[in-house]
Each structure stands twice: as structure tokens, then as C-alpha cells.
Amino acid sequence: MNKEQILEIRKEFPYLDEDKMGRKIVYFDNGATSQKPKCVIDALSNYYSYENANPHRGAHYLGMLATEKYESARETVKSFINAKQPEEIVFVRNTTEALNLIAYSYALEYLNEGDEILISIYEHHSNLVTWQYVAQKTGAILKYVYLDDNHELDMEAFKSSLSEKTKLVSLAGASNTVGAVIDVKEITRLAHEVGAVVSIDAAQLSPHVRVDVQDWDVDFISFSGHKMYAPMGIGVMYGKYELLDKMVPYMYGGDMIEYVYEQNTTFAKPAAKFEAGTQNVGGAIALAAAIDFMERVGVENIHEHELALTDYAYKKMSELEFVEIYSTPSYNRSPLVSFNIKGVHSHDVSTVLDTYDIAIRTGHHCAMPLHGYLKQNSTCRVSFAIYNTFEEIDFFIDKLKEVRKVMGYGS
Numbered sequence: 001m002n003k004e005q006i007l008e009i010r011k012e013f014p015y016l017d018e019d020k021m022g023r024k025i026v027y028f029d030n031g032a033t034s035q036k037p038k039c040v041i042d043a044l045s046n047y048y049s050y051e052n053a054n055p056h057r058g059a060h061y062l063g064m065l066a067t068e069k070y071e072s073a074r075e076t077v078k079s080f081i082n083a084k085q086p087e088e089i090v091f092v093r094n095t096t097e098a099l100n101l102i103a104y105s106y107a108l109e110y111l112n113e114g115d116e117i118l119i120s121i122y123e124h125h126s127n128l129v130t131w132q133y134v135a136q137k138t139g140a141i142l143k144y145v146y147l148d149d150n151h152e153l154d155m156e157a158f159k160s161s162l163s164e165k166t167k168l169v170s171l172a173g174a175s176n177t178v179g180a181v182i183d184v185k186e187i188t189r190l191a192h193e194v195g196a197v198v199s200i201d202a203a204q205l206s207p208h209v210r211v212d213v214q215d216w217d218v219d220f221i222s223f224s225g226h227k228m229y230a231p232m233g234i235g236v237m238y239g240k241y242e243l244l245d246k247m248v249p250y251m252y253g254g255d256m257i258e259y260v261y262e263q264n265t266t267f268a269k270p271a272a273k274f275e276a277g278t279q280n281v282g283g284a285i286a287l288a289a290a291i292d293f294m295e296r297v298g299v300e301n302i303h304e305h306e307l308a309l310t311d312y313a314y315k316k317m318s319e320l321e322f323v324e325i326y327s328t329p330s331y332n333r334s335p336l337v338s339f340n341i342k343g344v345h346s347h348d349v350s351t352v353l354d355t356y357d358i359a360i361r362t363g364h365h366c367a368m369p370l371h372g373y374l375k376q377n378s379t380c381r382v383s384f385a386i387y388n389t390f391e392e393i394d395f396f397i398d399k400l401k402e403v404r405k406v407m408g409y410g411s
């Protein structure tokens with residue numbers, strides 16, 4: 001996309017409006033959460049202004065309208081990830097809840113002592129602590145695949161870790177720290193060969209690349225709306241219908257039942273079986289608006305622009321001898337660069353950059369085992385979205401040099 005097109009897209013984001021905000025903000029913390037375009041904010045506001053009712057319940061106009069809008073949002077998500085049927089789309093709060101749902105409703109039920117769960121060292125805690133719990137409860141063994149020289153998943157190690165004992169492979173489609181992306185289709189093919197179920201944490205994938213669950217043949221996918229231009233509090237757990245159908249509910253209560261007797265209950269079919277209680281209807285509608293936004297811009301255009309930005313940032317940062325980079329050098333990666341400035345704590349880097357209105361992320365990025373593996377207590381991370389520009393990266397590079405000076409290192 002050319003500069004003018006990106007500048008047009010920026011206008012859709014109130015947060016990036018310099019006049020309204022009174023300053024020029026360089027927002028490089030998109031891996032944590034993206035900013036929201038006006039069409040998404042309007043969709044949420046419109047729902048609460050004119051469409052608000054509890055879906056699947058009231059036999060009145062607004063109740064039916066809310067039901068229609070909520071189910072239409074499910075259809076939008078279904079098409080977005082190319083699921084076979086809308087019943088495979090379960091609305092949850094976020095990726096974390098989606099992974100917990102898989103853990104409680106599938107893994108705790110179907111995994112046994114000695115079974116193996118295979119994850120990588122770069123998993124976010126939500127795709128790691130969850131499986132520690134499952135392993136502790138079931139007696140299953142949690143196995144890790146480590147990194148190759150490019151800080152990507154070591155594919156040879158992955159292949160040799162697979163065996164008929166592997167019952168679940170749960171990997172981030174894209175790492176939030178080293179930026180590595182995996183070949184989901186190939187990983188799934190290999191895992192299926194040994195009979196394992198595949199769950200992909202797509203939190204850092206769905207905002208950037210086209211997700212195609214049928215082409216990839218994955219069993220589960222989890223992602224959060226807030227990282228892909230939608231509000232917080234809405235996310236998706238996709239599961240193949242055959243799996244969802246045999247899984248037990250995660251939560252119990254209203255709207256997930258078929259018949260309730262005094263001592264027992266029969267449950268609704270998926271996805272309702274997993275959506276107990278009043279749902280985040282406004283969030284689902286706004287997620288559909290975010291998807292419409294992404295489709296209008298073009299998911300492939302988003303991907304291409306973000307890859308170009310990341311490549312540019314990576315190269316510029318590599319030229320600075322005081323910067324140590326931990327993210328992969330591969331062109332095809334998650335749009336982020338993780339790094340440290342030699343001799344400077346990451347929080348100091350962030351604090352100094354903040355004085356120039358540059359927002360970056362620092363810390364362990366909810367990936368403590370990875371940081372242990374990298375022998376770093378914490379790292380800095382810049383992460384990009386469709387509205388970021390090459391000029392912002394130039395400004396950031398300039399100010400990175402300032403950080404050195406502020407911290408007393410000279411030029």
C-alpha cells in the first residue's frame with residue numbers, strides 16, 4: 001500500500017488524530033492491543049444505543065434484533081477464518097479463555113497419564129500455564145520444542161518430538177516475542193500423522209494473516225478481538241464440529257441447556273453449549289465490524305505493509321551496534337522486533353521513549369520461560385499495525401539513539 005493509502009487509513013483511528021489528541025503518538029504496542037477504527041467504535045455505540053437486548057431470550061423486536069446481529073457476527077467470523085459452519089465459532093472473552101475452554105472441555109476429559117502435550121518454549125503463558133495445569137491434573141507430560149538459530153521453532157526437533165504418545169500439539173501460530181511464525185498446515189499434517197489434536201494460539205496471527213482453518217485442517221484455533229481492531233472482552237475459540245460435539249461444557253448456566261430436570265440436564269448443541277450466560281453481544285458485533293474493516297483494507301495488504309515495516313525496522317535497528325535483537329531475522333514473521341539496548345534496562349528504554357510519545361512494550365511479554373531460555377530478564381518490543389508508517393520508524397530509531405545519551409552512554 002502506498003503512503004497516501006496508509007495516511008487515509010490512519011484518519012479512521014481517533015487515537016491517531018493529532019489535533020484531537022494534542023500530540024503525535026507513535027503507537028508501537030500493537031502486539032498488546034491495537035487501536036480501534038471509528039467504524040468499530042460506532043458499531044459498539046450503535047448496538048448499545050439502538051439494538052441492546054438479551055439475545056436468544058426475549059420474544060420481542062429488540063430481543064430478536066440482538067439475536068440476529070449476534071448470530072450474523074458469528075457468520076462473519078465463520079467466513080473470515082473459513083470455518084465449515086457457524087456452530088464451530090464459540091464467542092469467548094479472549095485467547096486466554098479460548099485456550100482454557102479447550103483445556104477444561106477437551107484436554108482434561110480426554111488426556112490420560114503418560115500422554116504427551118507438545119508446546120514450544122516461546123508460548124505465551126496462556127498457552128503454557130494452562131497445559132501445566134492439565135498435565136498436573138491428568139498425569140500427562142508437558143514437552144517443549146526449542147528454537148533454531150533463527151529463533152524460530154526447531155522443525156527437526158518438532159518432528160522428532162512427535163510420537164504416538166503425543167495427544168495434543170498446542171503452538172502459537174506466531175510468537176509475541178521472537179516473532180517466529182509456523183507453517184500451520186505442515187505442523188498440523190505432521191501432528192495428525194501421529195493422531196494428535198492440534199490447537200493453534202492465533203492471537204498474533206489473526207490480526208496479520210489470512211486464517212484458513214479448513215485449508216490448515218487445524219482442530220482448534222483461539223484468538224482475541226482486541227488485537228485485531230475490535231474491543232476488549234471478545235474473542236473466538238474455533239473447534240471442528242465433531243470435536244466440539246463430544247466435548248463437555250466449560251461453564252454451566254443459562255442458554256447452554258436443552259432440558260433441565262431437578263437432578264440432571266441435557267445440553268444444547270455447539271456453539272451454545274459453550275456460551276453459558278449473557279454474552280458480549282456488543283463485542284461480537286464490533287468484532288464483525290473489525291473484520292469488515294480488515295476485509296475492506298485487505299488482509300493481504302495489511303500483511304504486506306506490516307512485513308515491509310518490520311523488515312525496515314529490523315534492518316535499521318541491526319545497524320545500531322548498541323542494540324541486541326532477539327526476534328527472528330526471517331522476512332516472513334510477526335510484525336514485531338524484540339530487543340534490548342546494551343547496558344540499559346528495558347523499562348528505562350520505554351520510559352525515555354515515552355517522553356517522545358513513543359509507546360513500546362517492555363517486560364517478559366507473558367513469556368517467562370522464553371526469557372529464561374534467552375537469558376534475559378526482560379526485553380523491549382516494538383510491534384506494528386496497518387496504520388504505522390516508515391516515518392514513525394525513522395523517528396523511533398532517532399530517539400533510540402537518544403536513550404543511550406540520556407542513560408549516560410554518549411552517542
Ligand SMILES: Cc1ncc(COP(=O)(O)O)c(C=O)c1O
Nearest residue numbers: 094095096124126172176203224
Ligand atoms: C501469542 C499470544 N497468546 C495469547 C495471548 C493472550 O491474549 P489475551 O490476553 O487477549 O487473552 C497473547 C497476548 O498478548 C499472545 O500474544
